[in-house]
Amino acid sequence: MSAVEPGNVPTSGSTATGGVLELQDVHKLFGDNHVLKGIDLRIAKHEVVVVIGASGSGKSTLMRTINLIERVDDGRILLSGDDITEPRINVDRVRSRIGVVFQHFNLFPHMKVIDNVTLAARKVHKMPAAEARAKGVDLLTRFGLGDKVDEYPDRLSGGQQQRVAIVRAILTDPELLLLDEITSALDPMLVGEVLDLVRSLKEQGSTILMATHEMSFARSVADRVVFMHQGRILEQGSPEQLFGAPREDATKEFLARVTYR
Numbered sequence: 001m002s003a004v005e006p007g008n009v010p011t012s013g014s015t016a017t018g019g020v021l022e023l024q025d026v027h028k029l030f031g032d033n034h035v036l037k038g039i040d041l042r043i044a045k046h047e048v049v050v051v052i053g054a055s056g057s058g059k060s061t062l063m064r065t066i067n068l069i070e071r072v073d074d075g076r077i078l079l080s081g082d083d084i085t086e087p088r089i090n091v092d093r094v095r096s097r098i099g100v101v102f103q104h105f106n107l108f109p110h111m112k113v114i115d116n117v118t119l120a121a122r123k124v125h126k127m128p129a130a131e132a133r134a135k136g137v138d139l140l141t142r143f144g145l146g147d148k149v150d151e152y153p154d155r156l157s158g159g160q161q162q163r164v165a166i167v168r169a170i171l172t173d174p175e176l177l178l179l180d181e182i183t184s185a186l187d188p189m190l191v192g193e194v195l196d197l198v199r200s201l202k203e204q205g206s207t208i209l210m211a212t213h214e215m216s217f218a219r220s221v222a223d224r225v226v227f228m229h230q231g232r233i234l235e236q237g238s239p240e241q242l243f244g245a246p247r248e249d250a251t252k253e254f255l256a257r258v259t260y261r
């Protein structure tokens with residue numbers, strides 16, 4: 001398995017071996033369906049890595065193994081050097097170090113925006129309520145939701161709800177942000193506002209692994225683009241390399257089929 005991949009130079013704050021995230025020969029099977037067939041991937045601190053690939057290529061499964069929703073069948077995943085696939089690992093503690101946003105926002109409908117945003121900070125991270133609220137209001141304001149603090153989620157557009165979900169994910173400064181198809185459920189008119197938020201997170205130095213079908217976004221924001229094909233990373237590189245001069249036939253075919261917007 002490849003040990004060294006492009007764009008992987010660890011930066012200050014990351015561990016000497018693997019940066020913020022390191023997957024080593026990760027395999028996942030659902031019955032006979034071998035969905036991840038030996039994934040090696042390293043992400044350095046402040047790096048934004050975007051995973052693209054056809055439906056069913058394994059992108060979501062990859063994200064879900066990192067968040068320990070799915071347990072790997074073989075291989076290891078290191079988070080800032082800690083083996084999180086070790087059987088006795090404290091799953092909740094690992095999850096508290098990773099911010100996750102999915103396609104469906106999963107906000108609690110009976111809770112105000114500010115309570116949704118601060119819940120995990122208060123309950124899991126034991127952040128004092130006043131501090132969590134101040135931080136939540138600050139982030140919501142920074143991301144154009146300052147007037148929604150005390151609203152209930154159903155009063156917000158899909159794009160606004162997804163921005164709330166992102167604020168919730170970043171409130172406790174996670175080491176890694178996993179964004180899984182976060183624009184797929186949105187009206188195309190609302191996609192831009194969510195992607196703009198991701199752009200500002202990159203500017204602020206977040207470390208992000210994102211699976212998306214938004215090719216133009218991948219092209220403009222990623223430090224590195226990873227192309228998954230049938231459970232493997234077939235090729236990866238800078239957006240210029242991957243979109244401009246793909247090496248593999250399957251990558252060329254995929255890129256010829258996808259739509260840009």
Ligand SMILES: Nc1ncnc2c1ncn2[C@@H]1O[C@H](COP(=O)(O)OP(=O)(O)OP(=O)(O)O)[C@@H](O)[C@H]1O
Binds near residue numbers: 035055056058059062
């Ligand atoms: N919980 C599960 N149980 C059984 N099979 C699963 C499960 N989750 C995913 N799979 C299978 O794993 C394969 C990869 O699915 P995955 O959702 O990871 O693909 P994807 O690249 O994210 O697709 P999409 O772009 O459509 O979201 C598919 O064959 C899918 O049916």
